[in-house]
Amino acid sequence: MLTRLYRISLLLLLAIPVYAQNSNSVTPEIIADLIPDLTPKLAPRLALGLTPGLTPEISITKQNLINSSCQSIANKLSSVSFQECIARNLSPSQHQTTKQHHLLIKEYPPIISRRQPQAKILLLGGIHGDEYSSVTIMFKWMKILDKYHSGLFHWKVAPLVNPDGLLQKKSQRINANGIDLNRNFPNNGDAQASLQYWKSRAYSDPRRYPGTQPASEIETRWIIELINEFKPDAIVAVHAPFGIVDYDGPTPPPNRLGPLYLKLLGTYPGSLGNYAGLQQNIPVVTIELPYAGIMPNEKEVGRIWVDMVRWLRNNIPENKTNTATAQTQSAQRKKTNHSK
Secondary structure, three states: OOOHHHHHHHHHHHHHHHHHHOOOOOOHHHHHHHOOOOOOOHHHHHHOOOOOOOOOOOOHHHHHHHHHHHHHHHHHOOOOOHHHHHHOOOEEEEEEOOOOOEEEEEEEOOOOOOOOOOEEEEEEOOOOOOOHHHHHHHHHHHHHHHHHOOOOEEEEEEOOOOHHHHOOOOOOOOOOOOOOHHHOOOOOOOOOHHHHHHHHOOOOOHHHOOOOOOOOOHHHHHHHHHHHHHOOOEEEEEEOOOOEEEEEOOOOOOOEEOOEEEOOOOOOOOOHHHHHHHHOOOOEEEEEOOOOOOOOOHHHHHHHHHHHHHHHHHHOOOOHHHHHHHHHHHHHHOOOOOOO
16 A cells, blocks of 8 residues: 555656646645645645655655655664654765665754754764664664754764665675675775785685775765765764674773673774774774664663763763873774674
């Protein structure tokens, strides 16, 4: 059975060509007749070629892209409904994946009338397509931000970095080109470091294949672009299923986020933690949820969020008094190996 929103989108596709030929052809009355359960305020907006709740400059095509993306996500994840996805008001980036999925982003900008933001934070989910919970928790946290965004931080949220990995019949860690995105970041100019590590230390595991060159993938380049343009003071990336908190960067790490305790797993060529945390000195918190296919309960989701925001508030931007200790920890981590 067609949903109401889908019927609206279908109507728009039919109505726009007629409207282009004759501006008097599509009226609020015609639309209301075709979809009788529309509110009186909604029909005039559709007659003008506008989508519900959006300003005139946002095109119908753009909203159709979001509708399609949200439907695909909802079809895959029982914990994220179509309505919940639409309500988050995501925007498609200019980047499309190999399978033509648009990479989605949501910004929570500064509220200058209240305060200057303390820092800029980038949240990333779904880097590995088979870690469902890492995507779902992003939608839960965006719902919190939609209600309680105070302007303390300037946020950007990318809930699904690897849609090609997630949105297929059998979800997979790697993207459509068979590349592990968390092995595909640059390595201080060493183009072969990730591949050599994969062969010698990762036993050529196909699930962790870094590709022949760093940043070969659209998704990786998009994250690099976000980092370069947004210039986050900290990055939080969510994975599963180790059930711990990992960390790379110059500041002291969080010892605990909700039920998850700090356990430094080490680092390796091509990872986001290596690229941003060690090479660029951007604190990178990696939250490893306990299960890839089972979400933490609502209370735990809230506790992780509250503890994370508290740590960010107390440590980001970097507390200079802790620099020496943090740099020592960072140097020690470069000597270890990471299995994520």
